[in-house]
Amino acid sequence: MSKCLKLVAMLLCITGSVTAQEEVDTLLSDSYDFTFTESQLDDDNDAAQTVSTISSSNNDPYLGEVGYRFSPMRFKVRAYDNMYEQTYMNGLLLNDVETGRFQYSMIGGMNDATRSKEDVSGFEYNNFGLTPIGGGSNINTRASAFATGQKVTLSGTNRNYVLRGMYTYATGLTESGWAFAGTIGYRWAKEGVIKGTFYNSFSYLLSLEKRLGDNHSLSLVTFGSPTERAQQGASTEEAYWLANSHYYNPYWGYQNGKKRNSRVVHDFEPTAILTWDWKIDESKKLVTSAGAKYSMYSTSALGWNGDAYDPRPDYYKNLPSSIFDVYDLANRNNPEFLQDNPYFLSQYNDLYDFWTASEANRQINWDRMYYVNSVQNQNGDETLYYQERRHNNQLVFAFNSTFSHNIDINNKYTLGINLNHTTGMHYKTMDDLLGGNLYYDYDKFSANEYGKGSVANPTEAANDLRNPYKRINEGDKFGYDYNINVNKAKVWGVMQHTNGAFDIMPGFYLEGTTIERDGKMQNGRAPQNSYGSSGTAKFFGGGGKVLMNLRPFVGNTISLGLGWDTNAPLARNAFVAPRMQNNFVDNLQNEDIFSAELNWKFRFGNLTGKFTGFFTRFLNQVEQTAFYNDQENRFTYLTMTGISKEHQGVEGALVYQVNSKLSFNLIGTISDAKYIDNPYAQVNYEGMNSQTNEALNTWTNSVTGANMPLRVIMKDIKVGSTPLTAASLGVNYNVNNWFLELNLNYYDRVYVGYSAYRRLSNVLKNYTATGSVGGTPVFNIADETGRSSEQILAEDGGVLFDINGDYVDAYSPSLEKYKGGFMLDASIGKFIRLRNGRAISINLSFQNITNNTNLRTGGFEQNRDDLYSTGVARAYKFSKNSKYYYANAFNAFLNVNYRF
């Protein structure tokens, strides 16, 4: 990794010797350097934290601001997943076709190079693509688009990194028709604001352009951001309480007195894009881009043998509340019970004391793992603990071409074609044996079920029958190894017709997608369907949208947008258990989206604004969650199909310009985003024998004994990890090149991320009616807590059947809603214009000035229920112990630019 960094840096050394020319930018464009969106560039491919929205719209006072203001709370516009917004560079679509998302980290540290862009909302006309409901951005990195000259940027902050430096150089378009621009950057933290994290990221972008005559231009841009960084993990409120901090990070521990993080990301996505711009004539333009990307993304994680004790410090058995049910005030957590059973409080206190006695006690115990492995070495036994590295690499070839024609002042259209071939390479390697000598490649959990080696069914535990029980050394592949091949082809068109006070912008597209898994290992649990090709699933989709604008009088525009999409499911959701086998998810089909929005954009004197009402319905969606299942002690895939969701709400923005120096603004949204049905479920427990797996996928009618399709009881469950209510009141003041900004932000109705596992119809309690009155089934639902049946169903969920075994109704367990709160942000900047076109800009921004450390940005429910298989309640309540992320505490960002 570091060799790559150095090599790239050496190649870039040439950029420092060229002379500055002129300065054209202003502070307004410099503001991109210190907007809060910087935090989004650190988001993970695997999205430990929710990825917030970065796209905006140049023409929308609401969308233009939300990314900037609400990103500390991981705000997602309309609660849409990021796959519903697209990012292009020089006309080439950069979204990852496996996940649907654009990886912000691939342009991290290139703020100066990526500031020139066109942002559009979902229905807006543009020349680069038919953007989905979340809109899109087209970043222009052609060398001629850079501000000529040089620029040095230095930043200091107390966020994920503490120092940032960037240098940008651009020649502008020379008389010979050449233009060159380049930027390099470096972000670093020995330890970020979260303990145990570090940051080490270099970035570069080189852009070369040659104008060929008056009508042609060729542009080549290459960029990358090799990064090594340590992650933060979510934890339970109890762990945060014991650590006395909402920023407790369970991912690290001391090794030789130094902090070592178990989750270290390596990320480098070198990309090259060649663009041909052909100005056919004054009204016609053809932009063609071809690009390639080789993405290397991996993250490390602790691994352990099936029987070894879970090394995670916040593993529930390590927590005081695992001793007795602290939430049961009636029967357990009361003075009488604890006096009669003093050993419970004693053990609780022992664990409390252990957690609070020293920081090392609540972090990963690396020494213990090394010690255990050293004992295993002495006995000639296998390593019990290790660190693996999970790779998600990609080789992408993409091609986009768009033809734009402005027919006349009232009519224009754009036609385009997008092609993409992606090979996703997914495997894991042995990162560190933690002092161990021996590790053999077989599934340790399967070995417990099938036996290993000399006993029964020896082959089924093997991860690769072509190399069964292979000895694994550091750096070797093991566990799983497969490619996902995706091909996409899309043709699209959009036109705009203006007739006086009326515009109409219809658009359409047709899209074909193929998805294939190519297994590189023959898994012992799926010997017939793991190695080689899965066959190819083909999907044909398309859709259209139309935006109609009406300007009834000056300064007022009313718009109506309508859209319908039917798209292939994501490749990452298409396979039942992609690490192990080739099987596609049952009933895999296109996903449908209907969207509508009504806007009113206005200006009354000094008051401008926009209000929008929106409604989006998702149908036939597929979602897959992959997680370590504590209930079954194994990695689990849970796929939901036939999902229906509705997102609806209002959003608005008001700006009151008092005078040229002072303005007030108010933006906000109130929305709802929820599941409206109970989708089908398919669960695969990795390494489990097929009979048990089948049994766990069975939902049996307790009256008739019939098997029913497994479902996830999700109706009315909210989309989590984003505020559904958000508002911001801001004031801007500028005088004599001083810029002041103060924003008071309010967030509410953030829900925890749901666990589909806890809502499986065969995990929830099923109730049968005890009789009926007037044809209405009567249920006797009670438990020892004394709650009413309505309360029990509302809180714990359940499925109701009448006395004949016919389905009556289903209730999903309640989903936790976080408390809302305020966050106060401010920034102050000064622009100093020097002689000869030079300028310095300084900006100091503060986030969360009141140090509100109780704002939860996201989190997730644990994938385990509260009952033993015997039906007896566990002492530890997983349902009460979701894991949370909190918004950063008070932090500051100092940014200094010098342009010359």
Add this chain to the structure above:
Amino acid sequence: MKKIFHIGALTLMMTGIALSACMDDHDAPDVSNYSITKETSVGDTTISIRNLKEKYESVFTQNNAFTMIEDDEIVEGVVVANDKGGNLYQTLMLAQYDATYDVVDPARGIVLAVKSTCLYPYFAYGQMVRVNLKGLYVGCYSKLPKIGQPYYTSSNNLRLGPMLFELCKTNIYLVGKPSDYINKIKPFEIKDDSHEMFHQTSYQNYKNAPMLVTVTGKFVLGDDETILAPDELKDAGMGVDRDFKIGNTTITVRTSTQNDVSFLKMPKGTVRLTGMLSFYDGWQLQLRSVDDMEIIKE
């Protein structure tokens, strides 16, 4: 001026290069002296396993009873069974060392239960363990003498369960090395059912349980008995009971499912089994590992 800034820019780059070295390099720690137990002695032994059982006879004679030890009471024993084979869960069997005869007495045992899996790297076979019982509990779990702490089982019964792993650091001290005692462990050999333990009820109690034994006999085979503990036969305790004949006497061989021992093929002929013997309403044997089954005759 330009030169200054070019130098600055170059410096910035070079700084980036210099700092670009991997930040995730770590040297392996020296764990030769690592211990999860107390690094200094918990004190001199004050009571033997045998005397401990006698002293707290009132709880050891009950099925499921326990009492807290309030004072420094220090007992020691040699680990003669642990969880290495996966068949014993959170369980170490300690047996009393008899200095007079320089042997580990297989019939004077007690279970030390610790709340963790994979205890065997810390508590190796043959390791002398000294336990300060202060704050811990002694008693019986289904008549099996045990040191631990109370908990609620998955059947919602209050029982004597494992002690907190974290208490190893305060209450347990490792004496010497496993090699000091490993050759002094000799399981009690039972070749037939003539021994009084099978006939005299006075033997069938806490005093002789747990016991490290070797027994010789045959499994009672059914039609479909292919391995020792198939998952489909497991009971609520996640184990499978097999009848084992020693002469005309039947004992139970109890095996947890989903471990290497459970996959041992059911032998048709005579075998020698070694394991931890305990008594509830009959004698019950638990093998420690796959090596505890020796085929005498196919």
